[in-house]
Amino acid sequence: MTEESGECSGAKPSDEVWAKLVPSDSRYSDVEIRSEEKVICSEITASSDDKLNWCKIVRNSDLCSATIENNSPNTILVDGAEVLSESTVVIKDGSEIIPGPDREGFVGYRFSIISSPEASQRQLKILVDVDHAKCSICLNIWHDVVTVAPCLHNFCNGCFSEWLRRLQEKNSTVLCPQCRAVVQFVGKNHFLRNIAEDMLKADSSLRRSDEEVALLDSYSSVRSNLVIKSGNKHHRKRAHSALNEQSDGTNLQCPQCVSEVGGFRCNQNTVHLQCQACGGMMPSRNGFGVSQYCSGCDRAFCGAYWHALGIARSNSYPICIQDTLKPISEHSISRIPILAHEKNTHEQNITESCVRQMGRTLQDVIAEWITKLNNREIDRTRLPLNHAEMITSRTLVCCECYEKLVSFLLYWFRISMPKHFVPAEAARREDCWYGYACRTQHHSDEHARKRNHVCRPTRGSHT
Numbered sequence: 001m002t003e004e005s006g007e008c009s010g011a012k013p014s015d016e017v018w019a020k021l022v023p024s025d026s027r028y029s030d031v032e033i034r035s036e037e038k039v040i041c042s043e044i045t046a047s048s049d050d051k052l053n054w055c056k057i058v059r060n061s062d063l064c065s066a067t068i069e070n071n072s073p074n075t076i077l078v079d080g081a082e083v084l085s086e087s088t089v090v091i092k093d094g095s096e097i098i099p100g101p102d103r104e105g106f107v108g109y110r111f112s113i114i115s116s117p118e119a120s121q122r123q124l125k126i127l128v129d130v131d132h133a134k135c136s137i138c139l140n141i142w143h144d145v146v147t148v149a150p151c152l153h154n155f156c157n158g159c160f161s162e163w164l165r166r167l168q169e170k171n172s173t174v175l176c177p178q179c180r181a182v183v184q185f186v187g188k189n190h191f192l193r194n195i196a197e198d199m200l201k202a203d204s205s206l207r208r209s210d211e212e213v214a215l216l217d218s219y220s221s222v223r224s225n226l227v228i229k230s231g232n233k234h235h236r237k238r239a240h241s242a243l244n245e246q247s248d249g250t251n252l253q254c255p256q257c258v259s260e261v262g263g264f265r266c267n268q269n270t271v272h273l274q275c276q277a278c279g280g281m282m283p284s285r286n287g288f289g290v291s292q293y294c295s296g297c298d299r300a301f302c303g304a305y306w307h308a309l310g311i312a313r314s315n316s317y318p319i320c321i322q323d324t325l326k327p328i329s330e331h332s333i334s335r336i337p338i339l340a341h342e343k344n345t346h347e348q349n350i351t352e353s354c355v356r357q358m359g360r361t362l363q364d365v366i367a368e369w370i371t372k373l374n375n376r377e378i379d380r381t382r383l384p385l386n387h388a389e390m391i392t393s394r395t396l397v398c399c400e401c402y403e404k405l406v407s408f409l410l411y412w413f414r415i416s417m418p419k420h421f422v423p424a425e426a427a428r429r430e431d432c433w434y435g436y437a438c439r440t441q442h443h444s445d446e447h448a449r450k451r452n453h454v455c456r457p458t459r460g461s462h463t
């Protein structure tokens, strides 16, 4: 195991300003609110310069409101209503606060929340009837939900996969199990999946047993988007005609639709996968020795498939070069990915200079760390790829997932870096308390430069 060393030292977390009190009189300055709980001492009246405690503002957990407590001996006005001494009231973005019992003689303040993406995410709450989140095949809440098109009905991946398999065995047209419309397309629906998961969290009685879920997962065959040719005569006729005769604008053909390659030829019921890199089609071949999916993101890529069949790029069909899907050990890297170190360019430059200082190349460093990953010497908790525990140097991944892997490995490379390879100026920096999870590093260039962010959060993680 590679261990992170060096606990945080005395550097203060630089909290972001999350709200402001904006005075109605521009001669006064804004009161910035940084900590989750702030006592505001500056009672300013138009007639005196005395400063006294007048209120305490505490951020609410919904992040889009706060609670104000009147700490002054006087009644104050919040949104026109009186708030007695020691009383509290909820304020929202735009609330007006008068630090005294009437408008006369007091400078009013408008409470303004500085929106963060996190807050706006939390504000969006969607109400869905449980019955509208049920699969019409198994009558349970969707599990790993897929959506079929054009009718847009939703099913569990396992339920729909079984249905699809049976229809294909009978060589019949794939119809929607709910409305009997011809299905042309099926894909995972990540948005509905999150909703279904939230529902199961909210009401555990809707949950299925682990055995049921495992069985359902074993049926699931939809990983990436599937394109299904409908088996009616009209389409069957066109399936073997020239590419330019496709009148609906969609290209549902692949080299194996036209002629047999490697002992396989598509028929009118063959389910196709659309390559995420070139947009081309390939037949979905479960059990064919070569992977058609990236193991890191489960999306389909055609590079490895056509390469294995010896089919090269032609003018007739979009086909990737082999590079879009290949084993981790065969990918190469020449520059630090934009994603590395949470996109913090200061840290990326430091890493680059460490590599140079060691007299090595990035490719060489990554190859070494892939070996460590292969030998299970690295904690994979933060590896942002699907099936993270299964990944080895022989796993086939797409270019995007490879860059994510490289970024992950560069974190560990930096964590284990002997100090003398780090530029002196960078080595002197103290760790940010929020570590890699710090949000301030993304909008404060100075903060990003002054603190080390290649470290574990030791406080108030934002993630």
Ligand SMILES: [Zn+2]
Binding pocket: 135, 136, 137, 138, 139, 140, 142, 143, 155, 156, 159
């Ligand atoms: Zn189902």
Ligand SMILES: [Zn+2]
Binding pocket: 151, 152, 153, 176, 177, 178, 179, 180, 181
């Ligand atoms: Zn339908």
Ligand SMILES: [Zn+2]
Binding pocket: 252, 253, 254, 255, 256, 257, 258, 266, 270, 272, 281, 282, 283
């Ligand atoms: Zn085909």
Ligand SMILES: [Zn+2]
Binding pocket: 294, 295, 296, 297, 298, 299, 397, 398, 399, 400, 401, 402
């Ligand atoms: Zn991928």
Ligand SMILES: [Zn+2]
Binding pocket: 275, 276, 277, 278, 279, 280, 301, 302, 303, 318, 319, 320, 324
């Ligand atoms: Zn492709």
Ligand SMILES: [Zn+2]
Binding pocket: 432, 433, 434, 435, 438, 439, 440, 441, 447, 451, 453
């Ligand atoms: Zn920071």
